[in-house]
């Protein structure tokens with residue numbers, strides 16, 4: 406490592422830390438410029454920017470991992486590029502070529518490599534790419550200009566305690582509409598999730614779990630992570646719904662469950678009334694990694710899966726293999742790992 410920073414790597418939470426460089430590129434007159442690294446973490450934009458009024462913005466979240474031998478690597482950044490472009494298309498924003506996205510991420514990680522936590526601390530460098538509609542505009546229509554920015558910060562566990570079971574409650578509210586933007590990573594979904602999250606947190610839950618907004622009978626996902634359950638028959642089951650964000654971690658776990666653990670993998674509706682079919686359950690995502698779900702409160706009753714204090718054996722195995730791949734200790738499927746050079 407070239408520079409050093411004064412950070413307690415073993416006690417990182419999920420809080421903003423200003424790192425040295427971020428990448429900024431601007432779209433004007435029909436094209437993205439080459440982009441550059443900046444030391445300034447402030448953006449100056451028009452008061453009439455579409456992102457500020459009409460939520461024309463979207464973002465991504467991925468991580469850089471330090472391996473045992475000190476290398477730095479990314480986990481499936483091409484999938485984040487594809488998902489960002491899906492969000493961009495949905496909000497009529499200009500797409501970003503995959504090479505430009507990955508180059509921006511690489512530049513930012515390289516420039517901030519002294520902020521990538523050491524191997525073995527459990528910390529990672531969280532990378533936040535985002536695109537906002539900017540420029541002078543007051544009607545509800547796409548912005549005349551766009552900013553693509555990528556910044557990063559060292560993080561620890563998203564849910565307190567990391568790989569220890571957390572309890573969740575079923576939300577009385579929806580984060581997205583049945584044919585809305587639930588499948589895209591756009592700010593409006595998260596704005597809608599803040600009040601339900603607060604209600605859950607005030608009652609001592611880690612977060613809430615949303616039901617499908619059309620019928621409110623099937624499990625959708627957690628505020629910032631997908632849901633999976635393990636059945637008595639050793640199946641990995643996860644909700645299939647257009648209003649769930651397609652989690653890269655979830656699709657990776659599906660492949661891991663199938664190829665490494667010989668499990669049957671099923672994407673289908675998961676009625677809230679049949680959660681007793683699961684012997685284990687978890688929330689998965691880049692930030693959450695795998696957070697075991699101790700229990701879910703629904704209609705005033707707490708349904709416990711494996712245990713409120715112990716982690717189930719399949720969840721443990723999935724976690725070991727996923728993190729092993731991400732930190733370079735377990736051989737990854739072809740194309741999953743991108744080395745930062």
Ligand SMILES: Cc1ncc(COP(=O)(O)O)c(C=O)c1O
Nearest residue numbers: 629630631650652653654690691
């Ligand atoms: C609503 C929501 N669902 C699921 C996820 C997990 O997705 P991923 O595994 O790609 O991080 C996230 C986090 O990105 C999220 O915000």
